[in-house]
Amino acid sequence: MKRLMKWISWGTLSILLTLVLAVEYWASTDEGTLPAKTAVILHAVNNNIVSLDFEPPELFDNHPFQTSSGNAGGGPMLINEHEQLExxxxxxxPLEIFRYNDAEDAPILVYFHGGAFLEGYGSLHTHQDLMRELAQRTGAVVVGVGYRVAPDHTFPTAAEDAYEGLKWAVNHAEALGGSEEDVIVAGDSAGGNLAAVTSMMARDRNGPEIAGQVLYYPLxxxxxxAFASRMEYDSGYYLLSRQVMEKARDAYTPQPEMWKNPYTSPLEADSFENLPPALILTAEYDPLRDEGELYAEKLHEAGVPVNTIxxxxxxxGFVSFFEVMExxxxxxQDTSQFVQRMTxxxxxxxxxxxxxxKSQPSGMERVREQAEAYAIAAFLIGRSAWNTFQE
Incomplete structure (x- = not known):
């Protein structure tokens, strides 16, 4: 029995040591040492162990991050509807809608998914969880717009689809239980670009009125x-590469004269005045960081209220990992607070x-993040070993 316990102890120590060394190795990059949780997720995605929209391990099933969309106790129920915009x-x-069944004069959040404007890089399906969570957090009617993408559809198709999606949401506000006076556009990455572009289109075309814009790490x-962040973080390890950005540009905006158009490049606009108030979130390890923050500064200089974090x-893409990242x-939470303020x-x-x-979590939150990082690492190593065994 003593020998068995000794072997169990040594085995446990070996596993723990392997986890620690693995996470430390994954966290070491040319740009510095990454936080453990960030390192583990990047390793998993970059090595195709999991997809961008992976389901978190079961240990997160009862995690405080999790929320419920049910109607326990007879409360309001979050419903999912599918519509089409001609x-x-x-x-x-296609339109993907999340709203509470008792919604009345609720804010409307028109959401544009990320995906580099390219087929196969992002869709309404890959962003379902994020849109559902936004509806739960804000109480808003969330209308996701499945705009057309390259290479089959070049500029200005995606931008026009986004603008038409905005108009559809406003025209159907009452039927959805929403308020046409409290419409906010939002999006991530390429979708953040479209949210900014749609705001400009609405201004230039005399409506619809937009109460605010939420831009997650926008292009x-x-x-x-020559942005420093584009040069430092463009390898692709941080989920967006120069290669993908150039591929997107060649496919979506094949003519160089398109690159200066404010409806592809809102940063190149002649005027930033009279645009809706903005919440702009950027990420430290992101090639799009600097241009998102410069756009925020341009808005501020034009007198537009802007909150930049x-x-x-x-x-x-960190917001999409809300189920496992603090x-x-x-x-x-910042988005929910912004929606409340704007309305x-x-x-x-x-x-x-x-x-x-906004720094990484500290205190007990940091301890929890570290523990979860190692738990996910164990899950990933186990999955990788199982996949290898099956082969």
Whole structure:
């Protein structure tokens, strides 16, 4: 028995040592040492152990991050509906809607998914969980717009689909239980670009009125701008590469003159005045970080109220990992607070432009993040070993 316990002890220590060494190795990059949770998730995605929309391990089933969409106790129920928008050229754009069944005069959040404007890189399906969570957190009617993408559809198709999606949501506000006076556009990455572009279109085309815009790590220019973040984090390890960005530009905007158009590159616009108040979230390890923050500064200079937050220690797309990352949870909380402010009070313009920095969790939150990182690492190593065994 003593010998068995000794072997169990040595085996346990060996497993723990393997986990620690693995996480430390994954966290070591040319750009510095990553937080454990960020390192584990990047390793998993970059090595195709899990997909971008993977289901978290069972240990997160009763995690405080999890929320319920049910109607326990007879409360309101979050429902999912599918509609279609017929565009001016006769195409039917799919719409994904999340709302509470008792919604009445609720804010409307028109959401544009990320995906580099390219087929196979993002869709309504890959962003279902995020849109559902936004509806739960904000109480808003969330309308996801499945805009057309390259290479089959070049500019301005995606932008026009996004704008038509905005108009559809406003025109159907009453039937959805929403308020056409409290419409906010939102999106991540390429979708963040479309949210900014749609805001400009609405301004330039005299409506619909937009109460606010939420931009998660947006692409703001197709120009070859020498941003430090583009050069430092463009390898693809941080979930977005220069290769993908160039592929997106070649496919979506094949003519160089398109790159300066404000409806592809809102950062190149002649005027930033009279645009809706903005919440812009950026990530430390993201090639799009600097251009998102510069766009925020341009808005501020034009008198637009803007709240800019840089999340430290995380990568492009971090909000989509809200089920396993505290920073993703904080991003959703910032979004919910922004939606509440935009629908309850007149936003104020700060005199001085500032980028708020949100550090990695500390104290017990940090301990929990570390423990979860190693738990996920064990899950990933086990899955990888099982896949190898099956082969």
């Amino acid at each position: 565009t001016n050229d006769g195409y039917h754009v 703001t220019t197709f120009e070859d701008a 840089r999340y430290e220690g995380v990568m492009h 920073s993703g949870q904080q991003g959703l 309850a009070e007149e936003p104020e313009h700060d005199e001085v432009f500032a980028i708020q920095s």
